[in-house]
Amino acid sequence: MISSIAELISDRIGAMPAGERRAAQTLIANYPLTGLKTVAEFSAAAGVSSPTILRFVARLGFQNYPEFQSALQDELAAQLQSPASRTLDPGSAGGAVSPMLEATLDNMRETFRHLTDKQLADIATRLAERRGKTFLIGGRFTDPLARYMAAHLAIIQPDVYHLAGQESIWRDRLIDMGKRDVLVIFDIRRYQESLVRFAEKAHHRGVQIILFTDQWLSPIARFARHVIAGRTAVPSAWDSSAALFVVAETLIGAVTRQLEAAGAKRIRDLESLR
Amino acid sequence: MISSIAELISDRIGAMPAGERRAAQTLIANYPLTGLKTVAEFSAAAGVSSPTILRFVARLGFQNYPEFQSALQDELAAQLQSPASRTLDPGSAGGAVSPMLEATLDNMRETFRHLTDKQLADIATRLAERRGKTFLIGGRFTDPLARYMAAHLAIIQPDVYHLAGQESIWRDRLIDMGKRDVLVIFDIRRYQESLVRFAEKAHHRGVQIILFTDQWLSPIARFARHVIAGRTAVPSAWDSSAALFVVAETLIGAVTRQLEAAGAKRIRDLESLR
DNA sequence: GGAACGCTGTATCTTATGTTACGTATTTTG
DNA sequence: CAAAATACGTAACATAAGATACAGCGTTCC
Numbered sequence: 001m002i003s004s005i006a007e008l009i010s011d012r013i014g015a016m017p018a019g020e021r022r023a024a025q026t027l028i029a030n031y032p033l034t035g036l037k038t039v040a041e042f043s044a045a046a047g048v049s050s051p052t053i054l055r056f057v058a059r060l061g062f063q064n065y066p067e068f069q070s071a072l073q074d075e076l077a078a079q080l081q082s083p084a085s086r087t088l089d090p091g092s093a094g095g096a097v098s099p100m101l102e103a104t105l106d107n108m109r110e111t112f113r114h115l116t117d118k119q120l121a122d123i124a125t126r127l128a129e130r131r132g133k134t135f136l137i138g139g140r141f142t143d144p145l146a147r148y149m150a151a152h153l154a155i156i157q158p159d160v161y162h163l164a165g166q167e168s169i170w171r172d173r174l175i176d177m178g179k180r181d182v183l184v185i186f187d188i189r190r191y192q193e194s195l196v197r198f199a200e201k202a203h204h205r206g207v208q209i210i211l212f213t214d215q216w217l218s219p220i221a222r223f224a225r226h227v228i229a230g231r232t233a234v235p236s237a238w239d240s241s242a243a244l245f246v247v248a249e250t251l252i253g254a255v256t257r258q259l260e261a262a263g264a265k266r267i268r269d270l271e272s273l274r
Numbered sequence: 275m276i277s278s279i280a281e282l283i284s285d286r287i288g289a290m291p292a293g294e295r296r297a298a299q300t301l302i303a304n305y306p307l308t309g310l311k312t313v314a315e316f317s318a319a320a321g322v323s324s325p326t327i328l329r330f331v332a333r334l335g336f337q338n339y340p341e342f343q344s345a346l347q348d349e350l351a352a353q354l355q356s357p358a359s360r361t362l363d364p365g366s367a368g369g370a371v372s373p374m375l376e377a378t379l380d381n382m383r384e385t386f387r388h389l390t391d392k393q394l395a396d397i398a399t400r401l402a403e404r405r406g407k408t409f410l411i412g413g414r415f416t417d418p419l420a421r422y423m424a425a426h427l428a429i430i431q432p433d434v435y436h437l438a439g440q441e442s443i444w445r446d447r448l449i450d451m452g453k454r455d456v457l458v459i460f461d462i463r464r465y466q467e468s469l470v471r472f473a474e475k476a477h478h479r480g481v482q483i484i485l486f487t488d489q490w491l492s493p494i495a496r497f498a499r500h501v502i503a504g505r506t507a508v509p510s511a512w513d514s515s516a517a518l519f520v521v522a523e524t525l526i527g528a529v530t531r532q533l534e535a536a537g538a539k540r541i542r543d544l545e546s547l548r
Numbered sequence: 549g550g551a552a553c554g555c556t557g558t559a560t561c562t563t564a565t566g567t568t569a570c571g572t573a574t575t576t577t578g
Numbered sequence: 579c580a581a582a583a584t585a586c587g588t589a590a591c592a593t594a595a596g597a598t599a600c601a602g603c604g605t606t607c608c
Contacts, residue, residue: 017555033351036310039596049557054597065596076350077307100524101386105379112375114302116284141425144418151415152512217303221296222321229303236527237534238426246516250374253510260511291575291585313566323587328567339566340594 004075006031008060019048020056032072039065099235104242107231111243114229120247123210123226124254128262130157132180135207137163137170139195142186142241145212145248149184152252156259156266167194174198179206187211187218188232188239199223212244278349280305282334293322294330306346313339373509378516381505385517388503394521397484397500398528402536404431406454409481411437411444413469416460416515419486419522423458426526430533431540441468448472453480461485461492462506462513473497486518 006028013024026046027034034045043050054065062068127134134153138146143164150162163170177183183202187195196219199209203223211224214232221227230243259266280302287298300320301308308319317324328339336342401408408427412420417438424436437444451457457476461469470493473483477497485498488506495501504517533540 019556030351033347033354036347038594040594050596051558051598052556055555073307073310077304080307100527101382101520104520104523105382108375108379114280114305116281118281119284119287122288141422144422144425147421148415148418148515151418215303217300221299224299225295227299227303229299234523234527236523237530238523238526240523241422242516242520242523245519246375246378246514249378249508249510249512249514249516252512253374253508256511293586312564314564324566325568325588326586329585 005035005060005071012059016056016059019052020059022046022048023053023056032076035072036069103234104240107233107240107243108246111230111247115247119226119228120251120254123228124251124258126182126208126210126226127153127184127251128157128255128258130159132178132182133159133161133176134182134184135161135163135173135177136184136186137195137198138186139188139192140190141239142188142212142244145186145241145245146184148245149248149252153255156256158266167198171198171201174201174205177202177205177207179208181207182210183207184210185212185218185220185224186241186244187220188214188230188241188244189216189218191218191220196220212247214239279309279334279345286333290330290333293326294333296320296322297327297330306350309346310343377508378514381507381514381517382520385504385521389521393500393502394525394528397502398525398532400456400482400484400500401427401458401525402431402529402532404433406452406456407433407435407450408456408458409435409437409447409451410458410460411469411472412460413462413466414464415513416462416486416518419460419515419519420458422519423522423526427529430530441472445472445475448475448479451476451479451481453482455481456484457481458484459486459492459494459498460515460518461494462488462515462518463490465492465494470494486521488513 009024009028013021016024023042023046026042034042037045039050039053043053046053057065057068060068062071134157136146136150136153138144147162147164150160154160154162161173163173183199185195185199191213199211199220200223203209209220209224210226210228211218211220212228212230213221215229217227217229228244228247230241230247232239232241232243234240283298283302287295290298297316297320300316308316311319313324313327317327320327331339331342334342336345408431410420410424410427412418421436421438424434428434428436435447437447457473459469459473465487473485473494474497477483482500483494483498484500484502485492485494486502486504487495489503491501491503502518502521504515504521506513506515506517508514
């Protein structure tokens with residue numbers, strides 16, 4: 001079974017004429033980067049002419065060069081998104097637990113790899129400055145995340161509201177929202193139409209939207225000021241929201257720290273209670 | 275110091291107009307793949323027009339699109355050659371993100387190290403056999419976890435109830451509970467007195483209790499048939515429920531798999547809907 | 549040693565990609 | 579609230595990319 005293009009090449013490299021073989025070797029040497037460049041660059045790197053490169057990719061079974069490049073990109077995407085599980089605890093390799101845990105850990109690393117301190121700090125600042133109100137809402141499975149975040153934020157600052165219940169209920173809350181307010185939305189795949197509509201309306205009212213979504217980006221990203229894209233793929237019938245959960249916790253921590261640093265009276269009062 | 279294009283973007287994303295910010299977010303979401311595609315594909319993915327993409331790369335300081343792509347490719351080449359640096363950029367260890375993430379990942383490894391496959395399988399079986407009803411409840415901060423689990427379990431099997439609202443409300447539900455039923459409780463430090471009382475009463479009625487708690491064990495452990503102890507310590511003002519969250523997801527997956535294996539009609543019906 | 553075959557490169561063509569100009573919409577500022 | 583500035587998209591443009599035709603060369607097989 002041939003899964004990668006690299007395998008495909010080494011499978012057929014024996015049956016290639018000299019020029020194409022040079023192309024193949026050049027590509028393998030720093031795979032897959034050379035293949036992502038233009039035909040001209042590829043040919044220059046291999047020291048052959050452009051048509052030879054084209055004949056080479058044709059021999060691999062691709063209709064044209066762009067198709068070949070797309071295949072390479074897809075492969076690269078798969079590689080980048082599921083980093084080789086090298087953290088695997090050798091002792092617990094057998095059971096049904098490990099794959100799930102491994103995937104979840106990978107998801108978190110990947111999620112945070114795409115997330116800079118600055119991004120998080122910006123969002124935290126926006127949440128901490130509280131010029132207006134903060135609203136949180138989530139989809140069918142992610143609403144608990146919204147609740148979790150709301151439960152914490154509501155303690156350290158006033159005017160934090162979780163939007164619950166039926167659509168009509170939170171739609172009516174739109175009337176309270178303005179450009180000084182922040183709306184935190186959780187929406188992962190099988191994006192909810194009702195949430196998208198809600199986000200759009202809020203956006204039109206000038207509300208700043210912070211979106212927690214998956215890597216395929218909810219349509220709400222269109223309206224969002226900040227987008228956090230978490231990885232959700234795990235070996236299960238369900239998607240995993242764990243990565244988003246951790247981001248949420250991180251943000252809660254960051255907001256708390258900022259408010260502490262700002263010397264908010266509420267925080268001092270809170271500490272005396274703890 | 276700015277070394278990668280991703281950093282460059284998150285550094286300037288704040289000073290970008292909406293359209294370009296969407297482009298930036300789309301690129302970051304699955305970095306750097308979108309940037310390697312054509313302008314047309316990039317713009318389609320971001321939901322903006324081609325010129326916006328070009329303005330975006332111009333704002334990053336590139337003369338033209340090909341130059342931008344070359345930079346991405348160079349970066350990718352460097353990354354691919356030293357796979358070690360892909361896990362987590364050691365350079366960014368100074369920020370506020372890493373310690374939090376590191377601690378969370380450690381928590382999960384620790385939590386699962388003390389959790390055997392058999393334990394999880396037993397609990398999953400208990401949840402899947404559904405001789406009776408399943409109730410879920412949580413504390414102030416952990417109630418969202420109960421909701422999250424309930425949202426999933428309620429789909430794959432009937433008679434799943436999340437106990438919400440005021441204490442008096444769920445106390446009255448005790449009357450519905452018997453020895454065939456299961457009660458899943460989430461309770462971490464600053465254990466809630468009301469939850470303990472509730473657990474005790476349920477226990478006396480013969481209800482089997484599955485407890486999610488922290489490593490110091492809620493007093494409810496006294497009455498619990500199964501106890502899952504997750505690590506909660508992170509460098510933050512708050513405890514982290516992330517490890518428990520992942521255990522919950524793992525359990526959800528395990529229960530789903532067991533029901534599938536048992537050929538439950540509900541699951542087949544569900545699959546036809548997906 | 550000659551002829552046939554196949555591989556390779558040059559030059560040309562076509563396509564679609566990146567680029568730019570301009571009008572409209574939106575936001576910001578006084 | 580008005581006016582200026584900025585941002586955005588449509589459409590036309592130029593260019594560079596991939597594809598193709600053809601001729602030269604080397605190789606191989608009678």
